[in-house]
Amino acid sequence: MLAETPTTRPDTPAATTAATGAARRRHDDAPDTMALFGRLADLPEGPEREALRDELVTLWLPMAHRIAGRFRDRGESLEDLRQVAALGLVKAIDRFDPERGAFESYAVPTITGEVKRHFRDRMWALRVPRRVQELRNKVRVARRELTQNPGSPEPSVATLAAHTGLTEDEVGAGMEALESFSTLSLDAELSAGDDGYSLADTLGAADASYDTVIDRESAKEGLRRLPERERAILYMRFFEDMTQSRIADQLGISQMHVSRLISRSCARVRDEATGQRTVRG
DSSP: OOOOOOOOOTTSHHHHHHHHHHHTOOOTTOOOOHHHHHHHHHOOSSHHHHHHHHHHHHHHHHHHHHHHHTTOSSSSOHHHHHHHHHHHHHHHHHHOOGGGSOHHHHHHHHHHHHHHHHHHHHSOSSOOOHHHHHHHHHHHHHHHHHTOSTTOOOOOHHHHHHHHTOOHHHHHHHHHHHTSSSOOOTTOBSOOSTTOOBGGGGSOOOOTHHHHHHHHHHHHHHHHTSOHHHHHHHHHHHTSOOOHHHHHHHHTSOHHHHHHHHHHHHHHHHHHHHHHHHHHO
């Protein structure tokens, strides 16, 4: 009499374990390369090791591309993301120890981290602290989750704070960082009308009058120390716009003497003003 072959019922623990194992099967782009990694660990530096390393990169490159695809539509081209992921793959291969487990378990976080660092360090138009970048990501995800249904209103700061567990100040910082990922050109039009203006038109310009105010304040002390007649000559020349000849006639001295007094007084005031700026600086 033949022994009855045991069967596994769908609701038995054995069937459940088999189903769980099937659900956890490896990805199609995760080849079995443990033997190759074992050989790589034993090979010294040289052409043979480089060739084996290149073979491993080729075999695992589809997985790196799959990870890069998770970050598409975030402002970076897919081709550039694939290059960054490939760099992470090379780092993972170089650092992997086959005695510490499966390569996929080590490579996935290594490649993902490389892509995230690319976004953090290379994609921001302005340098933003990492903490603020993380706040931005939390706010961005929360806004997407709260507005995913058609007709959903734009969430308020209080709503975002409640959804994310952040304070309203942190939400505000994250929302400001949403506008810092990319910058506008100074030629960007700010109005759609025919009389539209560019961003550059809204920027101020240096005011030369400030330099005049600084010069006058710097010259005050030197002017006070001049003899009364020399102060009067400078006042008539630069404030009443009198010619040197008229000043000479009014004071009863020669025009040449007036010229020398003006030059000497201006030099004295200039030297004192320059000395004051040097001491203050």
